[in-house]
Amino acid sequence: MKQKTWPYKSCSHQFTGLPFINKPNKKSTKDRQTRQLNFTSKSSSSSSSSFLSSSKCKEPDFSSLPYDVLARIASSFSLPNLQSASLVCRGWRDALRPLREAMLFLKWGKRFKHGRGGVKPNLKKALDSFLKGAARGSTMAMVDAGLIYWEMGKKEEGIAWYRKAAELGNPAGQCNLGISYLQADPSNAKEAIDWLYQASVAGSVRAQYQLALCWHQGRVLHQNLQEAARWYLRAAEGGYVRAMYNTSLCYASGQGLVQSHRLARKWMKKAADRGHSKAQFEHGLGLFSVREMMKAVVYLELATRAGETAAAHVKDVIVQQLSATSRDRAMHLADNWCALPSTR
Template sequence: MHPPTPPPTPSPPAPPSTTSSTVMKQTTWPYKSGSPQFTALPFINKPHKKFTKDPKIHQLNFTSKLSSSSSSSFSSTSKCKDPDFSSLPYDVLARIAASFSLPNLQSASLVCRAWRDALRPLREAMLFLKWGKRFKHGRGGVKPNLSKALDSFLKGAARGSTMAMVDAGLIYWEMGKKEEGIEWYRKAAELGNPAGQCNLGISYLQADPPNAKEAIAWLYQASVAGHVRAQYQLALCLHQGRGLDQNLQEAARWYLRAAEGGYVRAMYNTSLCYSFGEGLVQSHRLARKWMKKAADRGHSKAQFEHGLGLFSEGEMMKAVVYLELAMRAGETAAAHVKNVIVQQLSATSRDRAIHLADNWRALPSIR
């Protein structure tokens, strides 16, 4: 027999004529697949393993594995012991906690009984520190008394508080006993207190003769720890080339960090850096921004400069407010400019500007 003749391959339909008014539905013909021919592997009939039907055997195997794994995990975890905080030496713990605030001391005292006993002197120091500040500033219903304040700070310092050491050094410095003040600054600085490090660095700058290199070393430690006044002082040294080579870029960087931390003098200097392009890319917008921040926080020169800027922009009444504030803070040059602007304002605007100046309050800042 002859094999059957395959049916003829249909020819694709002719494309519709563009001149015909009737649009016919076209069928999309599938393209031939270009994929290779795959051949299926034949199935191999392998004999399956016969599983036992006895459930006890499976249960025994499972429980034996579970018991062995649990015993091994228990033995591994039993080897790990909880850390013994009480084994920390008292002197090491006292040195670590010397700069702790009262809330941190209270939290650390709850760790274990040994820590509670070791930190008792520092908790007592916090009470002396509190009373020392009351006597120094006349708070809490007591009159200012520097001698009693110093006595309280010294008692707190004797119990290991670096904050009390710094306050004792401040009083000695204000009393003119700078050697005693520097000694307490040094003790606090060596225990890692950033305020003590900053004050010690500044005391080296103000010494006769000044020791700028030693000052830079302590100011840098405090700056890295985030002390904004130390950052500002370090920037001044870099700007002026005191104790190290002048570096305007580094100076501007530390000015900016201190300004972002709320130090008002650094805000003013950051504005100048942006204004003149010293160490920072020149930007009048950022210069005005930082000048206003410093002015709103009571910097008299910034108030004068910001008032002049407002005057040049045509903001007459606002300019009078800032110039009035600068004049009251001692900027004598602001008086002349203010009087010139006042003559151009109406009586209502003048009264409004003075009223705003009378009720102005500086934003919180660090000085």
């Protein structure tokens, strides 16, 4: 099937306005200095005692959180955040040790799954590593274990691990659980939408795209093009390339969004530059329509290589109108093209 600090309320001193001071004489200056010294010593002793008393009982001691609460909060942390939380105090360091160990198992699981870090791909060892990480509380390991089970055809085991991660607040687990319920036979549509919505609100662009599809197709929800376009746009702004393409279509047709050919071209180019083959074809046609021939050939060539057979015919027509130098330049650009990073 990818922190905000809270405000600290401190005890602030109240300052009063200073009175106008007449020109001092030596006697009054000396008396004032004596009074100031007495005041300073009294206020320092009283403020230190008040600080000690307030620090004893007024401020919450976050380091005394129960382990199960702390583990639930930190179960979705990335490794840098987990390491930072472990530096709060000795209690947190000891309590978060299982989650730090889980991150190591997660790392090795990904190596075995994808054959990285000098190891050969081994799905059995990957699953074993993910399960060890999941047993120590890592929601990311739970999601990866669920994904391997799902790919092995053991869908019930996969859904069980997705649910564990989802209930602990992991957006990827919530998204995968929602999609799993949509694909189940029979589908569990209501619960699927609930989990997709939770993941979408939490910022999962994949869940936002899936939720938009549900609104757009009217398959699970009643068709609502405005809601569909809203979630497409949010996912597109988050970097989800498929949502970029659909957002462009919404702007071009005026479905769910105010019609804007400028914004349609903008999002189509964004999707094309991130490797969406249909967007490359569409963007190439758009460039051809405004007579930007060489650029059009580049995008149409990329679309052709990605399997868009209809792009090849249009490209051949344009190539005949270019000079040999322009043709060679276009092919050179296509050969050296690299997609911009995106969330698929």
